[in-house]
Amino acid sequence: MNRNKKLIVGIFVGGCLLLFGVGLFLIGDSQQLFTKSFTVYADFAKITGIQDGGKVRVAGMDAGTVTNIEVPSRPDTPFRVQFRIVEKLHPLVRQDSVATIQTDGLLGNKYLQIDAGSPDSPLARDNSKIASKEPFEWSDIMDEINGVVKEVNGVVAGVKDQLVSTLSQIEGTAQTTNLLIHDAAPNVKSILASADKIGANLREIVSGIQEGQGTMGALFKDKEMYSSVKRSIEKAEETVGNIRDTSASAKKIVGKVEVSDIVPEVERTVKNLQQITARVKDAVDTFQSAAGEGGVAENLQRTLADAHEAMSDLSDDTEALKHNFLFRGFFNSRGFYDLAAVTAPEYQSPAFAKGFKRERVWMESANLFARDAKGAEVLSVEGKARLDEAMTALLKFPRNGPLMVEGFAGEGTPSERYLLGRARAVRVETYLVTRFHLRPAYVGVISMGAELPDKGISGGFKEGVGIVSFYK
Amino acid sequence: MLVRTVAAAEDAIEWFGGLSLFTGRAVRELFRRPFEFTEVLKQVFEIGWRSAPLIILSGLAVGAVLSMHTRSTLERFGAVSMIPTALAFALVTETGPLITGLLVSGRVGAGIGAELGGMRVTEQIDALDSLAVDSFKYLVVTRVMACIIALPLLTVLMNLSGLLGGYLAEAVVSGASFTFYFRSAFNGLAFSNYIPPTIKTVVFGLIIGSTSAYLGYNATGGAEGVGRASTQSVVLSSIFLIVCNVILVKCIFFLFPGTAL
Known part of the structure; x- marks a missing residue:
């Protein structure tokens, strides 16, 4: 074997050994074996696969390797993982640094991560212990996810139950709303009809006012006042000397008219009518646009309440007009009386409800009333049936005048007869108003008990009730 | 049939026993004098050095392919940044040593078998023995020793060339820097991931x-x-x-629990 071959063999062997050494150096360098280092340790209940030689990173930088893992001798004792960190990273490793076991990527090896400590904390000493945080494992996360999924399932089931309950409530509300709409329709129609009627009356009043300017009698359609003025004018014509007084009187009357609250009242009435029609229109629009939706019942009730309130206001206004002496004659001529203030003589006078036709039904008290436990008269079942029958007959006639209930009593003193007759009339009136939904302002009671039975309108009828319907 | 099967099984067991005794003798002779250093160096040159180009080229290719496969897999999980680490881990712990062993067994095993077989059938081994040369020591132990020395060295080459091939493939796609890539590659490795697999070769x-x-x-x-x-x-x-690799990996996991991630 010549020298060249030996040289080549030497180069081959030496070169390969050198390459092997380079490999060893690179591996050792990657594990920081050739740099000055210090050792610390941390305790873990689970080490999740980290091994001797495993990498250690400080704040993400490769810093050393795990040098030893002490297996605990008891179940309640943690693993003690000892690891080496290069000295140049020592300033980052403080006594409050925390060691955690991490995974290098999704599929990588386990390594030990050391968080940089706080600046105020002293440096971790060699062979000292630092805090640790237990690693999480996918199984733990899956367990938590499983629990969360169960909770979500429970919540969804609860929401489902609530939805079913809510839907059933909505369905019930819709049904209730439909019923309310159905029930309210007659009331609304009645309100509209009343509003129309009131409006017509007011238009007539306003036109009367407008036409009557300058002629007081024609102004108010009061024949008595008209006659008075007419007589005054005639007197003025006849008596030139009194013309100044007459004109003064006329001026006084005109002044009264001017300072009176007729015009404001009329204006207020017209405004109320406008408000009524606007509210009724809103109510109708609400019914048409929101029928079947939630809250209709509430809107309906509110609208009805507003309508009733407005009607009440208007009723008060018209009632005030009735009592105004300037309009009293007008209302009387149209059959509007303050029925509560009518006395028996007034009632029996021919002037009452002049121009109205009358239809009367006589009903014996023995057929109407029974005695309760205290001995007081109360309407009997038979009496109520008779009243229903009588009212059915009276309702055939036009309902454009008042309905009067006359109470008769034939025994006792005049005051006792008066009281008993009134009590009977009131019982019957209360029943009729409730039973037939009559407007109380158009139903009056009058006690005829103090009247002599053989006089007046009774014609000998002593005990019982008479129901009189006035109509045109 | 049964007799032939039993005879074949007996032959196989006998053959395996002979191999075991042969291997045991080779291991034993590794530590006995004389040490045929020159012959060992010669075999290291033949087995190690001449296998280096094959290993390096294979490593580059394997690394590039592994990188591409790793990218396509990790992209699904949004973990592209883990490509160097994953590639290094796969190469160093298993792929590099095993492929190195298979490549060397293909190239060197066939060569040793053919060379010694040729010497046997041509009675060269008998001639060595007749010359009082320990043919086992001279021919077998030196080759086994060379394989034992060369495999870890070639594995290192395979690992690094594989990482280099992976880097090249990754650089083409993402433009990752060389330093960042290799630092990331070794950042996920521990000594227990690097030394035992290399030694097992x-x-x-x-x-x-x-x-x-x-x-x-x-x-x-x-x-x-x-x-x-x-x-x-x-x-x-x-x-x-391959079969022994299973046992070795299990032994590594047993001796270095941190390796078995």
């Missing part, structure tokens, strides 16, 4: 050298016997090498 060398030397040293039947010895040297040494 000593056993590969022993298997290749002793098996091929046994077949050639005991060759019979003229030129035909030489050819049969040459072929059987490659086949049997490769089989023994």
Whole structure:
């Protein structure tokens, strides 16, 4: 074997050994074996696969390797993982640094991560212990996810139950709303009809006012006042000397008219009518646009309440007009009386409800009333049936005048007869108003008990009730 | 039939026993004087140096192919940065030593079997013996020793050339720097991943050298016997090498638990 071959063999062997050494150096360098280092340790209940030689990173930088893992001798004792960190990273490793076991990527090896400590904390000493945080494992996360999924399932089931309950409530509300709409329709129609009627009356009043300017009698359609003025004018014509007084009187009357609250009242009435029609229109629009939706019942009730309130206001206004002496004659001529203030003589006078036709039904008290436990008269079942029958007959006639209930009593003193007759009339009136939904302002009671039975309108009828319907 | 099978089994066992005794004698003679250094160096030159080009070229090719396969696999997991580490791990721990052993068994095993077989059938070995030269010591032990020495060295060459081939393949695709690539490659390795697999090729060398030397040293039947010895040297040494690798890996895992990741 010549020298060249030996040289080549030497180069081959030496070169390969050198390459092997380079490999060893690179591996050792990657594990920081050739740099000055210090050792610390941390305790873990689970080490999740980290091994001797495993990498250690400080704040993400490769810093050393795990040098030893002490297996605990008891179940309640943690693993003690000892690891080496290069000295140049020592300033980052403080006594409050925390060691955690991490995974290098999704599929990588386990390594030990050391968080940089706080600046105020002293440096971790060699062979000292630092805090640790237990690693999480996918199984733990899956367990938590499983629990969360169960909770979500429970919540969804609860929401489902609530939805079913809510839907059933909505369905019930819709049904209730439909019923309310159905029930309210007659009331609304009645309100509209009343509003129309009131409006017509007011238009007539306003036109009367407008036409009557300058002629007081024609102004108010009061024949008595008209006659008075007419007589005054005639007197003025006849008596030139009194013309100044007459004109003064006329001026006084005109002044009264001017300072009176007729015009404001009329204006207020017209405004109320406008408000009524606007509210009724809103109510109708609400019914048409929101029928079947939630809250209709509430809107309906509110609208009805507003309508009733407005009607009440208007009723008060018209009632005030009735009592105004300037309009009293007008209302009387149209059959509007303050029925509560009518006395028996007034009632029996021919002037009452002049121009109205009358239809009367006589009903014996023995057929109407029974005695309760205290001995007081109360309407009997038979009496109520008779009243229903009588009212059915009276309702055939036009309902454009008042309905009067006359109470008769034939025994006792005049005051006792008066009281008993009134009590009977009131019982019957209360029943009729409730039973037939009559407007109380158009139903009056009058006690005829103090009247002599053989006089007046009774014609000998002593005990019982008479129901009189006035109509045109 | 059964008789022939039993006879064949007895022959196989007898042959395996003879190989074991032959290998044991070779190992024993490794540590006995005289040490044929010159002949050992000559065989190292023949076995090691002349195999280096084959190993380096094969390493480059294997490294490049492994890198491409590794990239296509790791790309699915978004772990492209782990290509150098994965390639180094695969090469150093298993691929490099095994391929080196197979290549050497193919090239050297056949050569040893044919060379010693030719010497046997031409009675050159008998001539050496007649000249009071220990033919076993001179022909067998030196070749076994050369294989034992050359295999680890060739494995180192295979590993580094494989990493170089992987780097070239990776540089073409991603333009990774040489320093970063090799630092990343060795960053995922531990000594237990590097030293035991390299040392185990000593056993590969022993298997290749002793098996091929046994077949050639005991060759019979003229030129035909030489050819049969040459072929059987490659086949049997490769089989023994692969089977023995399983046992060796298990032994490494047992001795270095950190290696078995």
